[in-house]
Amino acid sequence: MKKLKNRSRTSYKDLLYKSLIFLATVVVIVYFLPRSGKFNYQFDIDKPWKYGLLTASFDFPVYKDEALVKKEQDSVLRFYKPYFVYDQAIAQKAFAKVKTDYQYKQKNNILSAVYYKHIIEALQHVYNVGIVPSNEMTGLEQANIKSIMVAEEKMANGKPVSELYTIKSAYEYLLNLDPVHFDKEILRQCDLDNYIIPNLRYDKKKSDEVKKELLSTVAWATGIVQSGQKIIDRGEIINERTFRILDSLKKESIKRSASIEQQRLILGGQLLFVSILMLYFMLYLDLFRKDYYQHKGGLTLLFALAILFTVLTALMVKFKFFNVYMLPYAILPIVIRVFLDSRTAFMTHAVTILLCSITLRYPYEFILLQLTAGIVAIYSLRELSQRSQLFRTAFLIVLSYAVLYFSLELIQENDLSKLDLSMYLSFAINGALLLFAYPLLFLFEKIFGFTSNVTLVELSNINNPLLRKLSEVAPGTFQHSMQVANLAAEAAIRVGGKSQLVRTGALYHDIGKMVNPAFFTENQSGVNPHKSLSYEQSAQIVISHVQDGLKLAEKNNLPKVIKDFIRTHHGTGKTKYFYVSYLNDFPDKEVDESVFTYPGPNPFSKETAILMMADSVEAASRSLPEYTEESISELVDKIIDGQMAEGCFKYCPITFKDIATVKWVFKEKLRTIYHTRVSYPELKNTDESTDSFSSVQNN
Incomplete structure (x- = not known):
């Protein structure tokens, strides 16, 4: 029941995670997608239409060429007159200031009544004509506007731009109006610029209305295309008229997409x-x-x-x-x-x-x-x-x-x-x-949490500190690992597996033997420490090389895929030598199989399965009394068939055909490794000198 509940919780969490990642992906992508209208056709004048039949899906006008519309608008705008508002209060304030200043200057004998009258008359003329700000005058000149409309109370009258004054031109007018009778130096001392204030204010709202009304007289379209009407078909050449229709359809499509709906x-x-x-x-x-x-x-x-x-x-x-x-x-x-x-x-x-x-x-x-x-x-x-x-x-x-x-x-x-x-x-x-x-x-x-081939190649370098230490501490295990790597990599290539992954995994699968190297046959040199131990103790030491290997892998930051080879290369098999020996020596005793069983798990990928086969075959091949095609073939079949019978590959994505191919590869490689050398013939002695020469050659 607990297992079922745990599976149910895991399944629920997986479904929730997948639902969340699906929703998050959709929301993020759609959020960034542009939602502006687009016209999914490419076209040019005098080029063939490379798409299928195109018909209008809605009514739309055929717009004129933008250059033509601009030309017509410029022609209409020649009659455009911007509106300005005449402000009488400004002139009144200016005259009041002149009067106040004159009273002070007359009292101090600075300005005579004649000059005062002259200034008043000149200012009246300037204000009657109109003073515009300098920036407004610049804009009128740049727009090539010849006259404006001046609104005073409820009336608006046209006035040529050339007659209008700016502060600068009004000042020059006052200064140079009558140089014969009025001295310029005296006028300059009167601070005339203090009395010159723009009294024409630009009426943007009214001007825009007038401009819009003028532009509305220019037609943007030269016709209309009705819904369902054929526009163009595949292969037809796009002429100027068709180009205008297609361009109009593009504009209307984009305009329609701008609405909220x-x-x-x-x-x-x-x-x-x-x-x-x-x-x-x-x-x-x-x-x-x-x-x-x-x-x-x-x-x-x-x-x-x-x-x-x-x-x-x-x-x-x-x-x-x-x-x-x-x-x-x-x-x-x-x-x-x-x-x-x-x-x-x-x-x-x-x-x-x-x-x-x-x-x-x-x-x-x-x-x-x-x-x-x-x-x-x-x-x-x-x-x-x-x-x-x-x-x-x-x-x-x-x-x-x-x-x-x-x-x-x-x-x-x-x-x-x-x-x-x-x-x-x-x-x-x-x-x-x-x-x-x-x-x-x-x-x-x-x-x-992935591992690339680049990382695997770097890890498979025998100068890697961990592999170098393995070659020094447990040289027999190192040589065994090298042979297993060659066998497994070749087999992986033949069955479509990841050869670099299985090669690197093979090099590290027995690193746990570095902890107790002398307890493993390939590292022994005449002394076998297992003779002083019980079968259970020996089995536990041999089995521990898996856990020791995982600890070393963790310590040296080896990737998870490499750790998988370490934990699965014996699967849930038994240390058969000690297990069988125990059964033979103590047939009447009940055996605790867990003592002789590896913790597993069994291989769960094609690569880990290949490594298990290669590891067992290579190790067993060293114990053959003689190396013949028959003995090697029987050994490979016996070991791999035994692993299959024990269910070692039950949860692996490996087929019977793959296993047959792996067997064939192992047999061919082992025959090459353990080939029998051809004995060299001896030269028959015909005389003493020849015999002496032959001896020297053999030495």
């Missing part, structure tokens, strides 16, 4: 699209890659990569940040191929590319190029173990981009002079960014 429809469509794709992807994992589906690290990696590239694409499109073809999408299949497998790499890449495509204006071209690049990446980088492999893959991906895009341009353009060279530069940048897959692998290893 359209935004909601787009959001609903995006939610449905992303949900369906992610659901199909999860179904694929559940049906064909259940081990990844159950592994939280693997599931999280797959969804995280899909989110990452979709969000980056959406942001680049939204903010028009560079070209999306610079983004190294092939990193996704490279990472998944290195950590998982080719099929999952392609499926994840395809789903991600489809998600990214809905943000783009020309999705079909994008899908074609990116899927091709993904296939090239998966095929060219089956096992990443050297940096040079990544350079080769990046080159092949850039080449595939360039060749495929060039072929599309030849089909669509039919003119080499119109090739888009900027795209090829984007492909080159894409290839350079692909090289960042190497450091990203290390980052993903640490975050999601």
Whole structure:
């Protein structure tokens, strides 16, 4: 009952986790997807229409060319007169200030009544004409406006711009009005600029209304296309009229999508699209890659990569940040191929590319190029173990981009002079960014708990401190591990397993023997310490090398996949030598089988199963009295068949055909290792000198 409850809780937690990661993925992707309208067709004048039949799905006007509309608007705006409001209060304040200042200056004999009268008359003229701020005058001149409308009370009268004053021009007018009768120096001392204040204020609201009314007389459209009307069909050449219709349809499509209702429809469509794709992807994992589906690290990696590239694409499109073809999408299949497998790499890449495509204006071209690049990446980088492999893959991906895009341009353009060279530069940048897959692998290893081939190659270096110590402390075990690694790696290659993984696992599977090396046959030199121990004690010491190995692996930060080889290479088998010896010596005693049984578990992957077989076969082969094809074949069959009978491979994804292939590989390799040398013939002695010479040669 407890086991059933625990399984139920685990199943509930897994379902909850998968539901949460599904919802989180959909929400994050849809949040970043642009919801602005788009027109998913590419077209140009005098080019053939490369899509199917296009008909209008709604009524829309056929807009004029923007240059023509601009020309007509400029023509109409020649009659535009902005509105200004005349402010009488400003003139009154100015005259009051002049009067106050004159009384002071007259009292001190600074200004005569003649000058006062002259200034008042000149100011009256200036204010009657109108003073505008300097910046407003600059704007009128730049807009080439010849006259304005001046509103005073309920009337508005036109006035030429050339007659208007600014503060500067009004001051110069007062100063130079009558230089014969009025001295400029005296006028300058009167601080005339203090009395000159703009009295014409720009009426923006009224001016905009007038301008809008004028522009409304210009027609933006030259006709209308009705719903259901044919626009163009595949292969037809786009003339100027058709181009205007297509461009009008594009504008109307974008305008319609800006409404709240359209935004909601787009959001609903995006939610449905992303949900369906992610659901199909999860179904694929559940049906064909259940081990990844159950592994939280693997599931999280797959969804995280899909989110990452979709969000980056959406942001680049939204903010028009560079070209999306610079983004190294092939990193996704490279990472998944290195950590998982080719099929999952392609499926994840395809789903991600489809998600990214809905943000783009020309999705079909994008899908074609990116899927091709993904296939090239998966095929060219089956096992990443050297940096040079990544350079080769990046080159092949850039080449595939360039060749495929060039072929599309030849089909669509039919003119080499119109090739888009900027795209090829984007492909080159894409290839350079692909090289960042190497450091990203290390980052993903640490975050999601995977182990790449690069790490496995580094660990399999015999100069690694742990392996070097094994070769010094337990040289026999080290040699045994090397032989097992060669056997297992060759077998893994033949059955489609991960050869580098099983090779590295084989090198470390017996590191626990370093704790008590003398208790293992391969490290003994004449002295066998088991003679002074009971069978139970000996069995426990031998069995303990598994736990000792796990402790050393933990201490030296070995990856989990390597620890799996250590804990499963004996499975739940028995230390048969001590177990059988105990039964023979004490037939009447009840035996405690747990004392002679390894803790396990049994192998649960193709690679750990191969290692178990290779370990047992290699160890047993050393005890053969003679090495013949028959004896080696019988030994291999006996050991592996015995393991199968004991159910060691019951939960492994390994087939009978795979096991038969493994047997054949082991037999061939052992025959090569333990081949019988051909004895050299002796030269018959014909005389003493020849005999003497032969002796020297044999020595």
